[in-house]
Amino acid sequence: MFSIGELSKRTKVKVPTIRYYEEMGLLPEAERTAGNQRRYDKAGLERLSFIRHARDLGFSIEAVSSLIELQDHPDRSCEAATDIAASQLADVRxxxxxxxxxxxxxxxxxxxxxxxxxxxxxxxxxxxxxxxxxxxxxxxx
Amino acid sequence: MFSIGELSKRTKVKVPTIRYYEEMGLLPEAERTAGNQRRYDKAGLERLSFIRHARDLGFSIEAVSSLIELQDHPDRSCEAATDIAASQLADVRxxxxxxxxxxxxxxxxxxxxxxxxxxxxxxxxxxxxxxxxxxxxxxxx
DNA sequence: TCTTGAACCTCTAGTTACTAGAGATTGTAT
DNA sequence: ATACAATCTCTAGTAACTAGAGGTTCAAGA
Structure with missing residues (x-):
């Protein structure tokens, strides 16, 4: 378990941005220490990396949200994901x-x-x- | 003299956007009718066209503001204008x-x-x- | 002249994805 | 035990508008 600062360092996502993602629902609410500070584990790190990667590719927060939703349901059709990617590509073009x-x-x-x-x-x-x-x-x- | 709606039609800039530009200082405060409605003339039309053209090219409001300032002083060096354009070009690239x-x-x-x-x-x-x-x-x- | 309805007025709040800062609390290393 | 960096929450600010509420004015037809 590591702090938000550590998570920030590892993912290169700024601390306030991490909190913002949590507030927006991209990240689940983090566990807290007795003193109310956020603690993260490998799962948190991976999810934030996913988000950062998607954001780097220009996906909107909303799109990232949908992509995460899909990733959390491995059995669902991934059509929505490819649609989102295609639409993002069209946008970029x-x-x-x-x-x-x-x-x-x-x-x-x-x-x-x-x-x-x-x-x-x-x-x-x-x-x-x-x-x-x-x-x-x-x-x- | 014509209304803000007419100006909007001629320049294809939306009415609230025209008001916004006035508030931001890009447009001088318009003359008003007795009933407090804005009235514009050819000068207003030309200035708004200038703004719209610059905005279409991606210049920021601040940049447009500087460009207008320069246009209002025909005797000044235009170095700042070419600098702004060059920087915008670099940005776009x-x-x-x-x-x-x-x-x-x-x-x-x-x-x-x-x-x-x-x-x-x-x-x-x-x-x-x-x-x-x-x-x-x-x-x- | 009167009436009606489109166009106008101001003001506030919302948009996107954060960033900055205040003021208070916690964690950790010495 | 103490100091101080890191954390916490909350508010406000960024760019360039857009949307909407609630009220007033203008212009054209009767």
Whole structure:
């Protein structure tokens, strides 16, 4: 059994974040010492590693919650898990796509001004002011 | 002079968001009718277009604020503007890089399970549980 | 001119996933 | 026994909005 600080060190998840996960229900309520401090064992470590891994891959807390639920029921169909992963993948791909559009446009705009002149002549500012100066395919929607 | 609803329609920025921008100082306080409703003119429209354009490119409110400040002073050096743009570009590129790593890993994991089995045998869940099953280069840091 | 209903007003609270800090208590090493 | 790092709970803050309550104003038709 080890303390929350020790768990934090081993998983590289910050102490307040661990408490937060507990509050959110990702981690079960930890056992406590007589003095009310949390104590963890191997199971706690493994679960937190799972969470951290999933979070690192960009899964939302809610998604992680569902994934844990599934992991806790080895006999259930894992369709939901693959769905969640697929949806996360689609999400990531959509974000990449959008960011690439932004990158193109930002890069083009950036190149238009070397920063040595005054605002009035700045291509960066002019581009922002006038949508006609850009490729115009970077709307949010 | 036109209403906030009209401004919203023309810029595709939602009404509450316009009010929010005013509160944040991105938009100057609008003129009001006798009955306290906001009225805008061409200048307001142009400024909001500028904001929307910058936000679409991913600039933070704070960055937009600085950009506006510069635009309001045509005689100042525009170095800050190009710096902001360059930093935003770097940011976008960093995000793309990270997302590409995630995409690779998620895609690999996703392919490992077709969702027809049970949790116990699910490669998605197993990968999350055991970091050794993945390429391991997708930490946050 | 009167009425009605859409549009407007302000204010508060909620969203995501934490982070920071205050003030009090506990664990552990000397 | 004592000191001090680590822990505890609780509140508030972050970014950039969004949603909703409860009340007022504007504009168009009768």
């Amino acid at each position: 959509a974000k990449i796509k959008r960011l690439r559009t932004l990158e193109k446009e930002l890069s083009r705009i950036s190149k238009g001004c070397d920063g040595e002149g005054v605002s009035e002549d700045c291509y960066v500012l002019a581009s922002l002011a006038d949508h006609n100066l850009c490729d115009g395919e970077h709307q949010k929607a | 960093a995000k793309i890089k990270r997302l590409r790593t995630l995409e690779k890993e998620l895609s690999r994991i996703s392919k490992g399970c077709d969702g027809e089995g049970v949790s116990e045998d699910c490669y998605v869940l197993a990968s999350l549980a055991d970091h050794n099953l993945c390429d391991g280069e997708h930490q946050k840091a």
